[in-house]
Amino acid sequence: MTEQFNYCLDITNDVCPMTFVRAKLLIEKMTAGQVAEIRLQGTEPLTNVPKSLAELGHEIVSIQAEDGDAAHGPHRLVVRKK
Template sequence: MDITQDQTLDITSFFCPMTFVHTRLALDRMTSGEKLVLILNDGDARRNVAASAQALGHVIEADESLPGNRARLVIRK
């Protein structure tokens, strides 16, 4: 998938709720329309970050599984 990114954030070393705390801090520094590419652990972190971002009005443009039990989310602010 070819996605223009404005910022990439690897949060694989964090666990909930810190995964969304770091995501939220990054989104707060971005302007409307910019994209945040997240690399995170698959499972709870993936589901919770996506749901929390959507609840705040952001758009999930991509949600892909990666090797090694990881995932890639693309969030448009």
């Protein structure tokens, strides 16, 4: 199954708080119902970005480790704008 994303953002090289700032700026330019895939890495971004987007009312569709290293490797966060 191939998912379709309206937007893709790679913030694996960014650190907090820029990870959330960049994710929020992307979500702000999207229209309701559109879906974004956000690549992120690190304990803080993995905790803060999905939590903060959910607090703003957006739907966290999924979050998955890319290579099975759930602790340190890059993850793919899929979010749908409210």
